[in-house]
Amino acid sequence: MSKAQWIWYFGDYELYHSLKLHSRREEFGFEYPPFWSMKTPYPTVSFEKEYRSEKADIVRVVSRHKAYFEVDGVRHPVNADVEIPAGEHKVVVNTIAVSGLPSIYINSEYLVTDDTWTANNNTVGSSLPVGTWEVYDSPDSDPEEFPFLYETKTPVKSTKVSEGILYDFGREMYGIIRIEGVSPDANLRVIYGESPEEAIDPENALIRETVTGKDCYALAPRAFRYVCVGSDGKEPRSVTADYEYLPLEDKASFTCSRRIIKDIWDTCAYTLHLNSREFFLDGIKRDRWCWSGDAYQSFMANNYLFFDPEITKRTILALLGKPPYEQNVNTITDYSMLLIIGTYEYYYATGDKKFLESCYPRLRGLYEFMNGRTDAKGYICQVDGDWIFIDWADMDKGGPICAEQILFWKCRNSLADIADVVGAAKDAKRYRNEADDLRRSIMRDYWREERGVFVDCHTTGRENVTRHANIFAVLFGFVAERRARRILRTVMTDETVPPITTPYFTFFELCALCKSGKLTAAQKKIESYWGGMISLGATSIWEKFDPRAEWTGHLEMYGMKYGCSLCHAWGGGPIYLLGRYCLGVYPTSVGYKTYAVEPSLGLYRHIEGTVPLPDGGSVTVCMDREKCTVLSDRRGGVLRLKGKEYKIPKGRKVTVKL
């Protein structure tokens, strides 16, 4: 029998913690709820299980919400010992929660709460395997509290400034500021900053708080590197931080002949750590929200750093919400699509069919919502309340835009793949037909064979070309190799086409370049762009970076002096790029049943690194111009070098001379 764990209705843990998370944003002294609609856990949940006991057994259902415990049709109280005779039993725990997350825990000899239970919301057809997480494994643990760990950090430096004392914690951080040894009479003003400038600018700093009345304080968890504490009384005896984090293990590493790359890689890894919390956040300071487009990129990096399926699943469930579907994810149409695409990619990396089965009705619900918002020609267009984002970039949005349609094509195919996995063959056929129809329309309306480009929009006559649609076409295999090679020439390496300016889309661009064999282009960009931030002292990767900007220019964004997040998850892209295209590790069938290692030095003289594999495994690659060595603890690998393939035996090094 497995270890007892708290159980809840599938997905409701994520909705509950998403609500908590999204209620924490603050800005210039006011609270800042999101502008999209959020969902709650089901308040009424019935947990069910059939089992057999060899002997009479005492069973106690632990529940913090109102509930009864029904054994073979007879009701008993919860939080009390109930004797159950030996034999076959059907047990039901019916709960109601006015607030919070209905969840229960049983740990008896023959009956424990674990993932073999099902739960329903008292409607027919809602029965699903329960949600659970092994960290909640005792009657005292509480699924309404997220299992963060804490570590005390002291400032590396403190400086007297006109605003008070400026504490520097040495690197970007997220945690609880503790202030001790002050007078209850004193008014303390605490200003948080990712930069020292921000921490001493009470007018423009995004996060600040004034407290009084106590002799010590533990403030709400927030992001900072610098904190300035000003007091109208005596100075605090001590200011420390409880660093708040989720203990995700780095299972990867990367070094190469260029020293800066290790710094970049480590900083990317730290940036991902800070943003890997209840869910993948976009950034830890300003909005602290969960955005599907950012999360999609984090899913990719996750597989090359932690390979933690839990955080990807939690993020998918938080973003996916539950019926009714009346809005796109984060209100953004492309983000709904990326969520469906990312969910299939999660499956492809992990082989987690059970997750797809439980999610499928919701994915379909989200898809149908989008599908009900196409124009007469079947294109996704802007309908009331939708945000057609793609990127912060000038684009001809005078009609349905090409990048959105290509993404929709990919989304339909991903949903078809998902439908196939869960045995919904009829659905799969429909989605695939819809994808094929859309592909034909896109090629007819947006593709310019003579120029070898996709235009943004086909209805305005402007024939404007941006990189976005063309990058998606290459990245998602919308065009076959010959046309992809043409696009590489006509758009992706054509400097007259306006460059991508956001790190978000730069990641897609670099993926498409790597996919097209242009690893060196990605390596150059990593060094100039990511390396540029590092050389300016960044301890985590920023939301945006323009090498030509002044220092204050790096800090400002969205019209706010310190609006730019200096710790943004999408900066973690090199983790994926270097693991996927430099070390060259990728699955060639579902769940890494088979996988390839296809390393490539590109600009580097030698590379050495480890990439995680499912189930705690890993593969280590070491390569220079003379030879390549691979060691993996998982079966099914094949080393691909210069058109040749070498089987990678489990647990034994394979070395190939070059």
Added chain:
Amino acid sequence: MSKAQWIWYFGDYELYHSLKLHSRREEFGFEYPPFWSMKTPYPTVSFEKEYRSEKADIVRVVSRHKAYFEVDGVRHPVNADVEIPAGEHKVVVNTIAVSGLPSIYINSEYLVTDDTWTANNNTVGSSLPVGTWEVYDSPDSDPEEFPFLYETKTPVKSTKVSEGILYDFGREMYGIIRIEGVSPDANLRVIYGESPEEAIDPENALIRETVTGKDCYALAPRAFRYVCVGSDGKEPRSVTADYEYLPLEDKASFTCSRRIIKDIWDTCAYTLHLNSREFFLDGIKRDRWCWSGDAYQSFMANNYLFFDPEITKRTILALLGKPPYEQNVNTITDYSMLLIIGTYEYYYATGDKKFLESCYPRLRGLYEFMNGRTDAKGYICQVDGDWIFIDWADMDKGGPICAEQILFWKCRNSLADIADVVGAAKDAKRYRNEADDLRRSIMRDYWREERGVFVDCHTTGRENVTRHANIFAVLFGFVAERRARRILRTVMTDETVPPITTPYFTFFELCALCKSGKLTAAQKKIESYWGGMISLGATSIWEKFDPRAEWTGHLEMYGMKYGCSLCHAWGGGPIYLLGRYCLGVYPTSVGYKTYAVEPSLGLYRHIEGTVPLPDGGSVTVCMDREKCTVLSDRRGGVLRLKGKEYKIPKGRKVTVKL
């Protein structure tokens, strides 16, 4: 400008209090959540208003949940003073609540929260006029607390019994038991009883609690007339009750030549009071839940006792829930139908078009759910998770049953009427066509012209006849007068057809009899059935009554020794029957714009009584065999007597000699 009130998203107050209410059931020492699915308030709500201020004004948004206050696009904190200059403004308050009910309060010179605001859940198309209730009129009042009042009651008698001391509060009651002057060491066992037998039977009493550790207690509000307190220490110094109630005003009265009728009427009124709480409950002791079929009858009695639109609206909203519609109301198909029918009847009595407009999308959602569950012939049949109830009675349920189809016909017509009111003419036409199609099918399949009856079921060949379908056919005007008269003879007054045994359906039967001119049959039943309980000492009307039963037989039900509720809302039927058919008051157009007074003595020598009218009005009728006097404070009335009509002038008595 109107008085400032707390505001919330339409219907969410009701969902929140419904969740609280439905989490309070307990039985034999365990908690007892409902077996249906419940809904929560939206956690993210934006409140909006455009207004004009003559001068600069300080505005403070009071919110107990996280929120910001946006004025003309600029965000400010809540719970803080914000100066707004003179001029035209658009204000938005965007809130998020991890639990509870998002709601806000503003009371400034030019801006107050009232029913002119709208709220949305951050999705397009969700904007509705806000919900509000004038009792929440100060910044300190809290819409998460229901505004009950309390009154101290002392027992009229206390008796030493082997279980402790039995306190008799003299009549059925709902409230907080306070026990004072006990030792913290003592274990106190408190047993609640609607009968003395129950209060001294710790094994079988439904509600009981054991407490220890304090010298005084205030227990959770519960129903009782008797309370037995047993202690292993000294006796309590005092046991009292805080009677918990909603201050609804009795606006009606009824007396007649038979003394017992006044007792019956008063007891019915008290029974309704006790069950009129957050919503109309079915009964106050056992399940304390809100059931649509019971509530439908309470709506009818409400209009003849309190004429309080608020409790009817609250009950409709709590039962109606919100999308997605995946289940019938209380899981019962006929209860979904009665909710739609009752909602139109609420409108007909009050003229409250605004309420219909806000409800309409939900009513349609509920209807579409039912409509998706018909068989190939278009009949409502039993589908997984549905409960085809109609009544606790033997009926041929071998196929779709007639009573359910007739109710569905009525439901379709009611929804068509609602659609017409809200301007959805196309919907109305569709629903009406669907009703007409159904009517033709029912007449073809269930009507037996030769026998003059509707049979229960047309697929089993049993040709069984019960009263239920026939009563609905008469009551809801499914058959025209000639056939209704036939049914009266062939079914309703035919003693070979099995009698109705539940008070629930007895009410429909009496309504149908009165409608068919058989007031005396109703009067006889009121005296024998309701009078029978009174003569046994009932202080409130019971869930069921069989005059032939022993005393203990009155108490038991559902296989439990004290399972019968001795205070059941559906017992309030005589309030409606006597007001509607004896005093004869009823609207003849929407909102009592016109109304009739058509009194009838039936068995009584004289009658005298008052019936409430909308907007606090009332009409008083006094009649004996010689003359009839009517006084009304509302225009539009007409007195109908012996085929003649007399205008009822506002505020002036009209007397007609007979």
